[in-house]
Amino acid sequence: MSPPTAKDPWETLRTLPMGQRVKLHDPAGADWTGTIVPSHELSGDRILQLKLESGYNVGIRIGTDFTFRISSASPPSVPADERAAAGSNSVAHPEDHIALLTTGGTIASRIDYETGGVRPVRGESEILDFYPDLLSEGAVRVIPVFDRLSENIAPHDWSILAERVALTFREGARGIVIAHGTDTLGFTSAALSFLLPELPGPVVVVGAQRSPDRPSSDGTSNLQAAARVARDHRIGEVVVVMHAGLSDTRFAIHRGTHVRKMHSSRRDAFQSRNAPPLGVVEGAEIRLDARVRPPSPRGARFDGPLDLSGRLLWYYPGLTPELAEAFVRGARGIVLAGTGLGHVASVHVDWIRRAIEAGSSSR
Structure with a gap:
C-alpha cells in the first residue's frame, strides 16, 4: 500500500474508483480495511462507503485528521458495455431484454447508518449499483413501480402492477422480474396469477430475506436466479423464485398461487403448499419438474380490476x-x-x- 498522506484525506478518497482497496485510520482509535463501494442518495457529507473483509458495508465519516493507505493493486475493471448499461439502465438488445420492476422491500433496501436500520432505495440506478452481476444475465431494463415496504402494498396496487406487466410485455420485454418485499410476496404472486391469465413469457416475483449490507444477504443470488428464469421461453405464468435451501446453489421455482412464506428470516422460507415446486435453478441449469403454463401467442391479457368486496x-x-x-x-x-x-x-x-x-x- 502507498504511504499515508498529510492533506485533507477526503479530497483524495472521494476521487478513488469503485473497488479500490484502502485502509483507514481514525486517531480516535478505529481502523477499517475494505473496498470502496458506491455511495447513495442518503449518504451524508464526507461519507465513504466500504465493504469490509467481513462482508458488511459500512459508512465512515472521514475526519480531517484521518490517515489512509491505498492498495497498490488495481481495482477490478468493469467492461465498457456493463458500465454503459449501469449508467443509463438502457436496453442494449430490445429483442432480448428482460425488465426488472421494482416495488421496494428488503431486496431494494439499503442500510441507514444514522438509525442502524434499512430504508428503501430511492433512484433506479441504485438497483444496478447494488446488483451489478444482474447484467451478466443480459440486458436489463429497470422500471420503478412502487417505493414501499410490502406491508404497505394494498389490493388496488396489484391491479396497477398487473397493468404495468402487460404494458412492459407489449413494449418488447422477453420476461419480467418483480422485486418485492417478502412479507406479502405470496399475496402479490397469487393476485397477479389471477389478474394475468395469459402471458407471453415468465413473470418472476423475487425478494430477499436478508438486507444487502449483511454477508448472508440473498438478494444477489435470488435476483440472478430469477433473471435466468425470466429468460426461459417455456414458461408463460407467474412464478416465485427463492432459495430452496440455506446455501446459494439451489433455487426453487414456485407457482404463484401455491407459494407461502413459512419463516420470518430463513433464506429458504418460501415453500409450495399443496403442490410440489415447478422446478429448480442450479447454476445455469433450469430444471422443470412439473407441467407449466406455456407462453400465450396472444400476448399478455389483464383481467381486472379486482372485486374488493x-x-x-x-x-x-x-x-x-x-x-x-x-x-x-x-x-x-x-x-x-x-x-x-x-x-x-x-x-x-x-x-x-x-x-x-x-x-x-x-x-
Missing part, C-alpha cells in the same frame, strides 16, 4: 357470532377458513345462513 374470515375457538357477522356484513362473497376439514362451532350456523340468504356466498 370479499371477506376472508379465519375461525378460531372463542370467535363470537356477533363479531363474525359484523365482519362479513356487506360482503359479496365470504371465504370461511375453519378448522380441520372446514369446521366451525355450531353457534355460527345462524349467521352463515343469514349471510347466504342476504346474497353472500360462503364456502
